[in-house]
Amino acid sequence: RAVWGSHRARAPGAAMSKPSAFANLPNPGKMEELQKEAKAILGLDVFDGARFEVTKPLNQNFMLSHSVFMGSQVMPPAYEFGANVADEKMLLASRVDSAGRVTARYQHQVSPSVTLRGVATLSGERAQDNLQVDVDVKGTHSYSGLRYVSGGILMATYMQSVSPLVALGSELFYHHGKTISGLHGAAKIGPPDRVLTAKGSSFGSVELTYAHKVNDKVALATEMQYYHNQGCSFGMGAEFKLRQATYKGLITSDCTVAATLEEKVMPGVASFLLSGQVNHKKKDYKFGFGFVLGGA
Numbered sequence: 452r453a454v455w456g457s458h459r460a461r462a463p464g465a466a467m468s469k470p471s472a473f474a475n476l477p478n479p480g481k482m483e484e485l486q487k488e489a490k491a492i493l494g495l496d497v498f499d500g501a502r503f504e505v506t507k508p509l510n511q512n513f514m515l516s517h518s519v520f521m522g523s524q525v526m527p528p529a530y531e532f533g534a535n536v537a538d539e540k541m542l543l544a545s546r547v548d549s550a551g552r553v554t555a556r557y558q559h560q561v562s563p564s565v566t567l568r569g570v571a572t573l574s575g576e577r578a579q580d581n582l583q584v585d586v587d588v589k590g591t592h593s594y595s596g597l598r599y600v601s602g603g604i605l606m607a608t609y610m611q612s613v614s615p616l617v618a619l620g621s622e623l624f625y626h627h628g629k630t631i632s633g634l635h636g637a638a639k640i641g642p643p644d645r646v647l648t649a650k651g652s653s654f655g656s657v658e659l660t661y662a663h664k665v666n667d668k669v670a671l672a673t674e675m676q677y678y679h680n681q682g683c684s685f686g687m688g689a690e691f692k693l694r695q696a697t698y699k700g701l702i703t704s705d706c707t708v709a710a711t712l713e714e715k716v717m718p719g720v721a722s723f724l725l726s727g728q729v730n731h732k733k734k735d736y737k738f739g740f741g742f743v744l745g746g747a
Contacts (some may be wrong), residue, residue, distance in 0.1 A: 476592035479618035482608035483596075485637050489660035492672035493688045493713045495699050497728045499523040499737040506745030512538055523739075527547045551575055564589045603627030616641055655679030668692045706732040720745065 480487070500523035508514045514535045522528035531548040540560040547553045552574040559567045568585040582601040587594070598606040603626060610620035622635035637650040644664040652655045656679060662672040673687040685704040690697065695715045702708055708729040716723050724741040 476612040476615060478589065479594055479610040479612045479620070479639060480591060481587065481594050481596060482610050482620045482622055482637065485610075485620065485650060486638060486648050486658070486660045486674075488643075488662035488664075489648070489672040489674055492662060492670050492690045492699065493660075493674055493686060495688075495701050495726075495728075496724075497709050497711065497726050497737060498723075498739040498741070499526060499726075502739060502741035503722070504741070504743045504745075506743075512536060523737075552579075580587060581667050610637075610639075639694050706730055 476742040498520075501521035503519045503521075505517045506514065507516070514537075516531075516533035516535075518531040518533070520526070520531075522527040523714070529549050531546055533544065533546045535542070535544045537543070542556070542558040544556040545554065550715065552572065554573075555567045555571045557567075561567055566585075566587040566589070568587065570583045570736075571579075571621045572579070572581045574580060580601070582599075584599045585596060586598075587596045592612045594608075594610045596606075596608045598608075599606075600606075604624065605627070608620065608622045610618055612618045618639040620637040620639070622637070623632070625632045634653045635650060636652075638648065640647045646660075646662045649658070657677045658674070659676075660672065660674045662670065664670045668691060670690045671688070672690075673685075675683065675685050678684040683704075686701060688699065688701040690699050695718060698710070699711045699712075700708075700710045707728065707730045710726075712725040714723040714725075715721075722743040724739070724743065726739040726741075728735070728737040730736075
């Protein structure tokens with residue numbers, strides 16, 4: 452008697468399935484977040500004058516916020532009120548300021564892979580009103596999106612991981628009102644602690660960034676931007692996370708030096724802010740301080 456063991460007969464012509472070339476690759480993230488590692492270090496919250504913010508969660512799904520800006524020599528005083536409603540799948544955030552400008556943001560997780568987003572801004576001037584609607588589709592190793600902006604602007608983006616350390620992307624936009632179209636290409640290279648990005652457009656612009664997380668407390672970043680017939684700019688910055696404080700510094704090619712400090716006086720409850728920016732060439736000087744209060 453023949454013994455077949457655990458093997459089963461395969462039908463004639465049946466082929467062995469091959470794993471996908473993109474199997475086990477990481478998700479590259481959204482195209483609009485291509486430079487998020489560098490921007491998290493280089494994007495300083497610089498302000499002029501005094502600022503106070505209070506955040507009060509009323510329950511697990513509802514939160515209120517108040518922001519008061521005392522004004523400076525070039526900016527008038529301002530007040531902003533905010534309200535957020537959120538659950539596991541939906542977020543609705545609104546802001547209204549003392550000038551009468553209203554901003555509303557909506558996000559809905561339609562499914563584990565599809566997200567709908569919308570932002571609307573209303574003001575006293577019709578030319579400043581704006582609407583933006585996004586649809587994001589998250590794949591296992593890709594991210595695609597569609598965007599509509601009021602005024603007739605349409606955008607389509609796609610990011611794809613091609614190896615564990617390399618992702619490529621493209622962005623196509625079309626302006627119906629001015630009959631203008633363009634194409635962007637992008638690349639993201641490196642592990643999460645050393646990220647190099649490059650982005651170029653059909654209009655001749657080039658953007659390069661590099662972010663290096665030295666350790667849990669120190670991170671460095673640099674960026675270079677070139678715009679055809681508009682010149683080139685360069686900047687480098689650093690972030691230092693101390694025990695209860697975060698310090699950021701930035702130096703740019705136009706002779707601007709900026710720094711911010713956030714000291715957590717009572718972690719999770721109160722923070723003290725310091726902000727400064729100097730450009731002797733342009734005679735531009737900014738200094739601000741503030742307090743942020745929040746907690747249950």
